[in-house]
Amino acid sequence: MSARDRARHVLERLVNASATERILISTAALVLSILVGAVLVLVAGRMATCTPAEAVYYLGVGFCYDPIVVFDRLFLGALGDPLSGSWSPDGQFSVTLRETTLLLFTGLSVALAFRAGIFNIGTQGQMVVGGLATAVGVLWGSTVVSGTIGTVVLVPFGVLVGAAFGGLYGAIPGFLKAYADANEVITTIMLNFIATGVTLYLVSGAFKDPESAANQTVPLPEYAQFPTVLFGGRQDFSLVALFFGLLAIGALYYVLEHTAFGYDVRTSGIQPGAAEYGGVDAARTVVASLTLSGALGGVAGAMYVMMVLGTFQSGLPSYGFDGITVSILAGNNPLGVGVAALLFGVLKSGTTVVQFATDVPPQLVGVLRGLIILFVAMPEFFRLLGRRVTDTGSRAVATDGGRPVGSDSGPHTADERGGGDDE
Numbered sequence: 001m002s003a004r005d006r007a008r009h010v011l012e013r014l015v016n017a018s019a020t021e022r023i024l025i026s027t028a029a030l031v032l033s034i035l036v037g038a039v040l041v042l043v044a045g046r047m048a049t050c051t052p053a054e055a056v057y058y059l060g061v062g063f064c065y066d067p068i069v070v071f072d073r074l075f076l077g078a079l080g081d082p083l084s085g086s087w088s089p090d091g092q093f094s095v096t097l098r099e100t101t102l103l104l105f106t107g108l109s110v111a112l113a114f115r116a117g118i119f120n121i122g123t124q125g126q127m128v129v130g131g132l133a134t135a136v137g138v139l140w141g142s143t144v145v146s147g148t149i150g151t152v153v154l155v156p157f158g159v160l161v162g163a164a165f166g167g168l169y170g171a172i173p174g175f176l177k178a179y180a181d182a183n184e185v186i187t188t189i190m191l192n193f194i195a196t197g198v199t200l201y202l203v204s205g206a207f208k209d210p211e212s213a214a215n216q217t218v219p220l221p222e223y224a225q226f227p228t229v230l231f232g233g234r235q236d237f238s239l240v241a242l243f244f245g246l247l248a249i250g251a252l253y254y255v256l257e258h259t260a261f262g263y264d265v266r267t268s269g270i271q272p273g274a275a276e277y278g279g280v281d282a283a284r285t286v287v288a289s290l291t292l293s294g295a296l297g298g299v300a301g302a303m304y305v306m307m308v309l310g311t312f313q314s315g316l317p318s319y320g321f322d323g324i325t326v327s328i329l330a331g332n333n334p335l336g337v338g339v340a341a342l343l344f345g346v347l348k349s350g351t352t353v354v355q356f357a358t359d360v361p362p363q364l365v366g367v368l369r370g371l372i373i374l375f376v377a378m379p380e381f382f383r384l385l386g387r388r389v390t391d392t393g394s395r396a397v398a399t400d401g402g403r404p405v406g407s408d409s410g411p412h413t414a415d416e417r418g419g420g421d422d423e
Contacts, residue, residue, distance in 0.1 A: 011386030014379065022331070025379045033375035037368045038067035044364050065360050073357045074368070078350030089230055092349055098237040098308065100345030104245035105300035106323025107330060107337040108252055109293045114332040115256060116289035117269035122173060122188025123297040124320025125195035130166035130298025131305045132199045135217045135312035136207060137161035138305075142224045150223040158224070159244065159302050166298015167291045169195065174290030178283035184290070192320075200314045209311070216313040226307040236308045244303070246338070248296065253334040265289055270387070297323075322348075325373060331380045347372060 001009075017025065045056075045063030055062035056069075076083065080093030087093075106123050113120035138158040145153050173191060176182035204215040226238035256262035264285045267275035276282050300319060305312050326344050330336030347369045354365050 008389070011382065011389060014383050015386040017383070022379070022383075026376055029375040029379055030372065033372045034071060036375075037371050038071070040367065040371070041065050041067040041070055041360070041364070044360075050359075065358070065364075070354055070358055070360055070365075070368070073354045074350035074365075075346060077353030077357060078346040092353060094231050094237040095352075096342075096345050096349040097242060098345075099348045100341045101237070101242045101245050101307070102300055102303055102319050103322055103326050103341035103344055104242075104337060105248065105296050105303065106319045107326030107341050108248055108323075108334060109296035109300070109320075110323045110327035111330060111332040111334060111337055112252060112256075112265070112296065113289055113293040114327055115269045116265045116285060117272060118177070118286060118289055118293075119185045120170070120173075120188055120290060120293050121185055121324070122170065122191050122320075123293070123300075123323050124316075124318060125188070125192035126166040126169045126294040126297030127301040127304070127320050128192075128195045128199050128316055129169040129301070130162035131301030131316060132202065132207070132217075132312050133165035133298070134158045134162040134302040134305045135220065138220055138224050139218055142221050146221070147223055150221070151227060154224045155226060155240070155306065158306050159299055162298040162300075162302025162305075163295040164298070166301060167295035170294015170297065171287060171291040174287035177290070178286040196314075199312075203312060203314050207312075214313060216309075216311045219311045220306065224306070225310055226303075238307050241303050241307045244299075248299070249334050249338050252296075256334065261285075261288065325377065328377050328380055328384075329373070331383060343376070344373070 014025075042058070042063050042065070045065035046061075048064035050064035052062065055064055056066040057063070078092060078096045080087055080089070080091050080096075082093075106127065109123045109126070110120055138154050138161070141154050141157055142150060169191065173182070173184050173187040176187050177184045200215060203217055207217050209216050209218045226241045228237070229239040231237050231239070254262075256265060264275065264280045267278065267280055268282060268285050268289075272282060275285075297320060300323075301316070304316060304319070322344060326337060326340045329340035329343065330338075351365050351369055354360060355362050
């Protein structure tokens with residue numbers, strides 16, 4: 001067997017790996033990344049300068065940085081030290097859950113588009129638009145209702161407003177791709193810049209808080225924000241928001257796997273030509289997919305405004321771009337997005353802990369985080385590559401209402417055999 005045949009066999013094996021095998025592969029990749037990262041920490045520790053009392057010794061050799069302490073702070077520190085006797089949900093654990101909640105929505109946004117074969121790089125812009133729309137809409141609504149009723153009404157209302165405006169902004173590149181054959185990568189990237197510029201103009205002018213020097217809207221009333229449950233009011237996290245995220249995971253999984261729209265999305269993403277031959281309206285699927293993808297990004301913006309800031313400020317963190325990484329880690333599977341978002345949330349939160357609790361340079365901490373993400377993402381990257389270079393994916397989608405393409409089971413009509421009238 002030639003090297004090319006062996007490589008193809010490995011890719012086919014990876015594409016057809018079961019869920020248990022994929023979990024084991026990802027776990028092995030995570031362990032390997034930690035081992036490689038530990039070596040990098042030790043090497044950096046030999047290059048740094050410290051006193052003999054500050055050094056840690058392995059096999060009689062002194063190192064300025066201890067990899068065990070670094071990874072302990074990176075993971076357990078992000079979880080609020082659950083092994084300690086004084087663990088509390090407040091503190092760093094709530095930060096981790098906050099990051100996870102926001103990444104759930106941006107990861108789902110990107111994953112939905114990728115499942116449809118569309119590269120939505122514009123989740124960040126859709127999040128920005130949805131966030132500003134939520135702030136303005138909820139501020140208007142807070143003049144109508146208040147108190148407990150205000151919370152019950154305004155929180156869902158803010159989420160719906162963010163979803164609506166994020167969806168509308170996502171529909172723009174959808175229409176451009178479907179009816180003008182415009183490359184969605186270029187249009188979504190450009191729309192990110194437009195969203196950032198327009199919102200900056202608005203929050204520094206028409207919607208600016210006159211009592212603040214920052215470019216932001218008027219702060220939302222306390223009752224117009226996500227209520228905190230089990231967590232302190234200063235933790236910028238709400239279990240209600242996390243519940244919305246888990247609900248979105250289940251809803252999107254059901255839509256993709258058990259509805260006609262999800263069938264259209266999946267077939268379009270795997271085999272666009274076969275999907276159209278099977279009766280899928282490609283243009284409508286593109287627009288609908290990017291609209292729903294944008295809506296999820298807009299919800300992330302609504303969460304950031306109503307859970308984290310309590311207002312809208314220019315310069316939102318790059319959760320939309322982080323969502324691309326989360327989606328790749330999850331293999332574009334809505335259920336996997338939950339796990340990937342938690343891992344990414346732990347890494348983002350733990351990075352801060354390492355920087356404050358150790359003497360390790362922030363540049364090295366960033367390398368360790370990137371190394372872990374790279375190792376865990378590579379198996380899924382090769383799975384996506386394998387689907388393109390092998391023909392296994394062509395047998396995974398049924399475009400005739402139930403029988404996979406290429407199946408020999410059951411009777412065939414003349415048209416199914418390719419023997420119908422010429423077109």
